[in-house]
Amino acid sequence: MKVLIVHAHPEAKSFSSALRDLAVETLQGQGHEVRQSDLHALDWNPVASAADFGERQNPDYLVYALEQRESVKAGNIAPDIQRELDKLLWADLLILNFPLYWFSVPAILKGWIDRVLVSGVCYGGKRFYDQGGLAGKKALVSLTLGGREHMFGEGAIHGPLEDMLRPLLRGTLAYVGLEVLPPFVAWHVPYISNDAREDFLRAYQARLQGLERDQPLEFPRLEQFDERLYPLAR
Numbered sequence: 357m358k359v360l361i362v363h364a365h366p367e368a369k370s371f372s373s374a375l376r377d378l379a380v381e382t383l384q385g386q387g388h389e390v391r392q393s394d395l396h397a398l399d400w401n402p403v404a405s406a407a408d409f410g411e412r413q414n415p416d417y418l419v420y421a422l423e424q425r426e427s428v429k430a431g432n433i434a435p436d437i438q439r440e441l442d443k444l445l446w447a448d449l450l451i452l453n454f455p456l457y458w459f460s461v462p463a464i465l466k467g468w469i470d471r472v473l474v475s476g477v478c479y480g481g482k483r484f485y486d487q488g489g490l491a492g493k494k495a496l497v498s499l500t501l502g503g504r505e506h507m508f509g510e511g512a513i514h515g516p517l518e519d520m521l522r523p524l525l526r527g528t529l530a531y532v533g534l535e536v537l538p539p540f541v542a543w544h545v546p547y548i549s550n551d552a553r554e555d556f557l558r559a560y561q562a563r564l565q566g567l568e569r570d571q572p573l574e575f576p577r578l579e580q581f582d583e584r585l586y587p588l589a590r
């Protein structure tokens with residue numbers, strides 16, 4: 357299997373970075389090919405802007421997704437985007453590895469999503485969910501967070517973690533056609549003992565070693581909807 361790990365933590369010695377290092381070591385140890393995009397090391401530009409395109413389809417008014425579609429076809433999308441897109445298309449499995457920031461992904465990772473999941477390649481028209489441009493590939497989200505496990509869930513103070521990850525798991529990864537595996541979560545990371553953190557590392561390693569057995573999460577399939585995307589009567 358070919359694996360792309362997109363990592364978004366500003367500190368190379370962080371626990372999140374240790375999860376990334378472990379994933380590289382474990383997956384390579386199993387004979388998988390692994391490539392990485394360490395966004396801070398790349399000094400990744402997260403801002404989607406007109407500078408992402410060479411010759412513009414419409415120089416007077418920027419419709420970002422439209423220009424993405426045209427410039428990727430013409431081969432004049434920004435080189436940093438093209439490099440990441442090539443890695444993404446190469447991979448069978450995409451791992452997003454990050455600390456939770458404000459119930460969401462860090463801005464640098466959000467900007468990777470905005471710029472690299474290019475319209476016309478990853479989605480567009482009715483190419484979404486099971487018909488998305490990245491159908492046939494898988495995705496795994498691996499995250500650390502500050503909160504304790506009991507603070508998340510139905511009736512808990514922050515509500516279910518799945519709700520806060522919905523824009524990522526459903527609105528992004530499933531939307532572009534990826535089969536989304538259940539996330540790996542390391543809770544309360546800065547406040548627990550070293551032993552407890554090492555337990556998370558062991559659990560992650562076991563998870564990575566058994567990825568083939570993981571059941572993907574359920575998302576809509578276009579066959580469940582009519583031409584105008586109204587749900588079909590069941």
Ligand SMILES: Cc1cc2nc3c(=O)[nH]c(=O)nc-3n(C[C@H](O)[C@H](O)[C@H](O)COP(=O)(O)OP(=O)(O)OC[C@H]3O[C@@H](n4cnc5c(N)ncnc54)[C@H](O)[C@@H]3O)c2cc1C
Nearest residue numbers: 370371372374455456457458459500501502503545546553
């Ligand atoms: C802007 C912002 C927004 C945030 N929003 C949220 C939020 O909405 N919800 C929430 O719950 N949290 C939130 N947090 C907290 C954040 O998610 C956590 O602080 C972060 O996920 C912890 O992971 P880390 O990798 O940064 O830990 P680090 O602080 O880097 O590491 C924790 C400890 O692990 C040690 N460590 C490193 N490597 C290893 C190893 N191999 N084995 C054992 N120990 C090791 C480190 O030395 C350190 O002592 C937010 C933080 C920020 C900055």
